[in-house]
Amino acid sequence: MISLRHIHKRFGAVTALDDVSLDIGTGEVLALVGENGAGKSTLMNVLYGLYHADSGEVLVNGQAVRLKSPRDAIARGIGMVHQHFMLVPTLTVAENVVLGREPSRFGRLDQERAIAEVAATCERFGFKLDPRARVDTLSVGSQQKVEIVKALHRGAQVLILDEPTAVLTPQESDDLFRVARGLAAGGRTVVFISHKLREVLSVAERVVVMRRGKRVAEVRAAETRPEELAALMVGEARMPQAEAQTYHPPGGERLLETKELTARGEDGRPALRGVTLDVHAGEIVGIAGVDGNGQREFAEVLTGLREVDSGSGTLLGGPLAGLTPAEARRRGVGHVPEDRLWRAVVKAMSVEENVALGRQAQTPFAKGLQVDFAGRRERTQTLLRSYDVRPPDPTLPLQALSGGNQQKVVVARELDASPRLLVVVQPTRGLDIGAVAQVQARLREARDGGAGVVLVSLDLEEVLALADRVYVFFEGKVTGTFTRPQFDEREIGRRMLGTGEEATHG
Missing domain, CATH: 3.40.50.300 (P-loop containing nucleotide triphosphate hydrolases)
Structure with a gap:
């Protein structure tokens, strides 16, 4: 049993988590949903030891713990698969999975034992991966699988999955859901962070909804429809309307x-x-x-x-x-x-510097050979408002934004050209x-x-x-x-x- 109690977390002037409490039970599949920037990943990063809460506490089996790093979290059986992969591209699948816990022989990595162990983990959980393949030769979907296998191989009792099906096929997603249900049936816990509401409702038992850094609702998946969950996430007044599709036959240049x-x-x-x-x-x-x-x-x-x-x-x-x-x-x-x-x-660069990438020598980002700081700031602020990027601060490092808001910055920049x-x-x-x-x-x-x-x-x-x-x-x-x-x-x-x-x- 894990409990997060009254967690607060700020990044500069931005409140990412505002008095959030959450209980995570043993042997359940829990879903955490919300818009980009709602605080879902930040909350789980606190649990995983990547971020330290400004206030509040984390309890594991009723005991308050201080998770100073992911190593502390892993030692307590907490594993996390991030939306952005944390793999070494030039290493093999097996080498990535055992990294930091390498089986050795005569003081060196025992390659064959590592391959055998990782192959056994893949077979146990139903993943088709070649342990000898280099990660940089794999598709994004296969790299995601390596991340999941890595966490399971390390014995995670609580497995946090941040947008795990974003790059998986429907069949692969079904396999993952089967794995999640199997883990829960065996007494482990899976936390899904996802935007795919139908998936969430099909695999989770409980769904916790976050909005703008606060926990706003908790529902039973079996008693909730996707439309109801969407309204809780964004608010009734901001529900997107379906757009009628019109066929545009090829006739232009x-x-x-x-x-x-x-x-x-x-x-x-x-x-x-x-x-x-x-x-x-x-x-x-x-x-x-x-x-x-x-x-x-x-x-x-x-x-x-x-x-x-x-x-x-x-x-x-x-x-x-x-x-x-x-x-x-x-x-x-x-x-x-x-x-x-x-x-x-x-x-590591600011949002406004990223918006200027590729056009840094053009108006309004430059005047002659000089950076036009005012022009760059104004154009960036306009795009952040237009695309509802949160927080709308052009001076923040891009890495301070959630993955979804980073994506909106990229789309805004490319279409602005x-x-x-x-x-x-x-x-x-x-x-x-x-x-x-x-x-x-x-x-x-x-x-x-x-x-x-x-x-x-x-x-x-x-x-x-x-x-x-x-x-x-x-x-x-x-x-x-x-x-x-x-x-x-x-x-x-x-x-x-x-x-x-x-x-x-x-």
Whole structure:
């Protein structure tokens, strides 16, 4: 039994936690929900020893404890899987999992024993991972699995999962839910931090709702509907309204065209195998597929981050071959990458410095060769208000913002540059329902303003909600092409699994 009592936590002038109390029982699946910046992750970071509360106390089995670091938390059986991975990319899966608790032989890491132990943990909990594979060759979804296995391998009795299904397929999410229920049945506790309300209600027994640093409600999952939970999260007056979808057939200028395009992945093996498609001005084109089927590499080709092997392609009037990120930006490509901390931001820099990235020599961020501090501050404040970034302080280091608010900063920056072609990968990963609606509305506005949008998302529901046309990827090939009037979720799902021959609908 773990209890957090009257927890307060401030970051400068910002109150992140305001007198929050929470009991976490043994053998239960507890969900913690709320908007971005509501304090969910901060509260769990206090429990995990990453943050120290300004006041309040943590009790484990009735005894007050001081968790000075994650090491203290792990020693007491508390494990946490963060929204942003904490892995060493150049090490193998096994090496990452045993890091800090390495089995040794003759004073050195016993590789074979480490591999055997990690393989046994993976098998026990139903994860399909190669312990010998280097982490930097894995998809984001597989890296998330490594994080989960790492916590379980260390014997966590309380497992905190921060947005654990954000990059998992529905099948992988179902496996995770099975694991969570199994852990709870065996006397362990799982705390889910999530924005996916239907998932929360399907796996959790209790749901605690936070809003603006306060605990505002607790409900039984079996007695609550998603709509009721959403209203508790954001307040009735701010509930996002569903937007009617209108089909925008391709009729504008062709911005992108590829023919038999091929490219290799990080492991040197073919990642794209003969991709032929096009994107026009004034449409959203969705790329659907199970994680690891070439979508990430395709987005990297379009943004100059990966070289083309063969085939042909034109992007905004120039060739795809030899494209660099700087040239892509000069042509008018905007990019919201899959991993914002790796590709999009410098987390130690201020929010306003991050907003200026890529345009730091342009108005209103510069005057001649000098930084225009006033212009940069004004533009950033305008964007923070427009995108409801919390807290709306341009001087804060970006790392002080929640993951969802960091994502809103990236989307705001890229759309503020008025790109002709916008490449967005997992744009709403980790966002709450209000922020999801806002980002999706901005993508539609970009489309309606004449931009072409390439949407890569593992969330098929999101793809079908936004896209005018969908290309389905499987093993680096296009296995289906669909237009909005002909969308068929089950058929698209079959194409995602490689069933049947390539098909065109509509």
